[in-house]
Amino acid sequence: MLKLWGRPTSNRTQKVLWTLAEVDCEFEFILASAMMGPGGHIAKGNHPFGVVDSPEYRRLNPNGRIPTIDDDGFVLWESNAICRYLAMQYAPERLYGNDVRTFASATRWQDFENNELLPPQHELVMELVRLPPAQRNAQNLDAARAAFRKRLDIVEAQLATTRYMVGDRFTLGDIPIGIRVHRWVLLESERPAFPNIERWYAEIIERPAFQRYTADPANHIEG
Numbered sequence: 001m002l003k004l005w006g007r008p009t010s011n012r013t014q015k016v017l018w019t020l021a022e023v024d025c026e027f028e029f030i031l032a033s034a035m036m037g038p039g040g041h042i043a044k045g046n047h048p049f050g051v052v053d054s055p056e057y058r059r060l061n062p063n064g065r066i067p068t069i070d071d072d073g074f075v076l077w078e079s080n081a082i083c084r085y086l087a088m089q090y091a092p093e094r095l096y097g098n099d100v101r102t103f104a105s106a107t108r109w110q111d112f113e114n115n116e117l118l119p120p121q122h123e124l125v126m127e128l129v130r131l132p133p134a135q136r137n138a139q140n141l142d143a144a145r146a147a148f149r150k151r152l153d154i155v156e157a158q159l160a161t162t163r164y165m166v167g168d169r170f171t172l173g174d175i176p177i178g179i180r181v182h183r184w185v186l187l188e189s190e191r192p193a194f195p196n197i198e199r200w201y202a203e204i205i206e207r208p209a210f211q212r213y214t215a216d217p218a219n220h221i222e223g
């Protein structure tokens with residue numbers, strides 16, 4: 001059975017969990033992290049799940065980061081690479097219409113999410129949830145909020161022209177953007193209007209695969 005090392009509160013682990021649900025693949029989940037444990041973030045004095053610093057884990061993933069998978073001896077790390085593998089191996093039709101150009105367009109949105117949306121949202125999570133209040137910084141929060149919204153303008157413009165991130169079908173490209181938007185909705189009660197993102201978000205959160213591991217707010221705003 002496929003093994004996944006990670007933690008449900010990790011947004012990168014979440015990409016893999018959602019993809020596993022989409023491709024309907026059973027797996028063994030091994031909790032692993034140097035940053036968080038059952039009680040929350042180590043910045044608040046909690047014990048981490050561990051595992052990631054062990055020699056055994058470092059042999060699988062020399063970065064000591066999560067997520068990592070082992071699929072019948074095939075080991076892979078980097079969350080978006082894992083999602084691409086799962087899509088190609090288990091559900092090419094479902095996750096990109098088995099079409100190279102659709103695949104390329106979807107992976108473009110994976111890279112956009114990783115390079116543009118993730119860094120400011122990481123700051124938002126730290127400033128709003130994970131750092132102890134005494135360590136929070138209002139300027140950092142404002143800068144992260146502005147940077148994140150600026151990148152959302154690009155998502156909004158795309159969704160003004162297509163139903164999903166790539167054309168009129170759900171693809172691999174909707175998963176990481178969906179996780180960013182879900183976290184943002186949970187984190188920020190006051191949000192500027194993004195009508196097309198709202199329409200798309202309302203649709204994707206109805207997916208059973210999203211509901212299975214990703215919907216639960218505890219996986220996004222606790223810690």
Ligand SMILES: N[C@@H](CCC(=O)N[C@@H](CS)C(=O)NCC(=O)O)C(=O)O
Pocket residue numbers: 010011012013032033034035036052064065066067077078079080
């Ligand atoms: N580019 C890597 C980054 C991996 C990464 O930084 N993962 C975070 C969790 S989202 C991590 O390992 N944090 C430290 C920990 O929890 O031990 C990927 O996308 O997989």
